[in-house]
Amino acid sequence: MIEFGTLVLGIGAIVVAALGVIRIVKGPTSADRVLALDLFLTAAVALAIAAAIGTGRTVFLDVAIGLALLGFVGTIGWARLIDRAAQRGQQADDATDDAASKGGRP
């Protein structure tokens, strides 16, 4: 019975990873891609838990802990990078606005 649950969890996690890859490829903004990567890592944790149940080995749970840590740190880093890039781009916009208004309107 638990083998059926493990099989459902494994197949579902693989399908979720495939859908996340579709969103990573399509995603119009960078935040969408990072969000899909976060979901991808949640699916990876679920797959590691399924492997731990299926094989009865505790090592896969250590893999799941590592994946959760890595996903958190990676998502925080990407979020800060997107935030700073947007702020810097807006400052560049302001600079070009000032230059255009000074040069265009004497």
Place this chain on the structure above:
Amino acid sequence: MTETVLGVVALVFLVLGTVSLLIAAWGVLALPDALARQHAATKAGTLAAALITLGAMAAAVDAGSWVRLVVILLFLFATLPVSSHMLARAALQEQNPDASSPDASSPDASNPDASNPDASNDDVPLAGGESSPNARTGTRSAARSSPPTSMS
């Protein structure tokens, strides 16, 4: 008897967690906006992680697996909302950079050129050609402020 009950509980929790994870992926794939996708992925994803971990705790037999699963559950509960919050702030900043920083938007309000919609529509794709995410948000904000332009 107890093993059968625990097996049924584990099966129910694992299947519910898988369904919740699939709903999260469906929401990420189908919802139209970045913040809506965020909302779908965070809530359904956290619920799915909790259900899958509880199902694995019902299925596990030794104490080491329980300790590790409790660590995974507590860590995911602590970190998934935090990362989603920061990612939502970054998405908002990326979507409309003018709205969320008050000290940078106040000179725009006093600037007569920025209040002119034609000037801002001309300025945004011009400045967005320097980096790719600003090009995307620039075309999106231009398409939103003026509907007759193309939606590409």
